[in-house]
Amino acid sequence: MKLIFATNNQHKVDEIQHIIGNTFDVVSLKAAGIDIDIPEPHDTLEENAVEKSSTIYKLTNTDCFSEDTGLEVEALNGEPGVKSARYAGDVKDFNKNIEKLLLKLGNGENRKARFRTVISLIINKEQYLFEGICEGEIIYSPKGTNGFGYDAIFVSSGADKTFAEMTMEEKNVFSHRKKATEKLVLFLNKLNIR
Ligand code: ITT
Ligand code: NA
Numbered sequence: 001m002k003l004i005f006a007t008n009n010q011h012k013v014d015e016i017q018h019i020i021g022n023t024f025d026v027v028s029l030k031a032a033g034i035d036i037d038i039p040e041p042h043d044t045l046e047e048n049a050v051e052k053s054s055t056i057y058k059l060t061n062t063d064c065f066s067e068d069t070g071l072e073v074e075a076l077n078g079e080p081g082v083k084s085a086r087y088a089g090d091v092k093d094f095n096k097n098i099e100k101l102l103l104k105l106g107n108g109e110n111r112k113a114r115f116r117t118v119i120s121l122i123i124n125k126e127q128y129l130f131e132g133i134c135e136g137e138i139i140y141s142p143k144g145t146n147g148f149g150y151d152a153i154f155v156s157s158g159a160d161k162t163f164a165e166m167t168m169e170e171k172n173v174f175s176h177r178k179k180a181t182e183k184l185v186l187f188l189n190k191l192n193i194r
Pocket of ligand 2: 040085
């Protein structure tokens with residue numbers, strides 16, 4: 001079955017398609033021919049995820065899901081959190097976001113951080129949320145070139161390298177997105193949707 005994934009981030013599409021395998025065909029907005037900058041005006045990942053899925057549902061009248069992800073750094077009171085995409089300014093610039101975060105953390109000893117993904121699914125006119133958390137820490141300077149966003153400065157608990165030094169398969173062993181997506185798949189399987 002086809003499921004529209006209300007995102008403009010191709011990295012997310014690739015990761016989630018890889019986790020889901022071939023049970024579901026994940027169709028990005030681009031692949032569905034939908035060119036829209038979805039608003040994310042809220043203060044929580046949950047509300048923004050719902051906003052994205054309901055925007056696309058209203059537009060297409062088709063079952064769909066979305067996700068909002070944030071990096072929550074303990075010593076920064078949970079920042080950048082919901083502001084992760086545009087932490088350093090209006091344009092989504094990963095390098096500037098990383099630079100700002102490292103500057104704010106300085107040499108601070110508490111490097112604890114977590115990625116949190118919230119998936120919003122709309123199916124049979126009902127809306128559901130699934131959460132995935134990956135605990136870890138922020139290193140002192142970027143390492144690796146794979147992945148996207150903050151991957152180069154984040155080392156997951158239980159790992160010995162950054163997400164940007166991992167293949168997608170390796171990242172998917174630990175990742176927030178993987179945990180949230182597994183819950184989504186379990187739920188769809190229970191509904192007997194395939
Ligand atoms: P959509 O809203 O179109 O889905 P986006 O890139 O704007 O895509 P978010 O609003 O969820 O996504 O922004 C979260 C930001 O957090 C994202 O732009 C990345 O910079 C970062 N991010 C999300 N997932 C990440 C991951 O797995 N690894 C590293 N950084 C990540
Ligand atoms: Na976004």
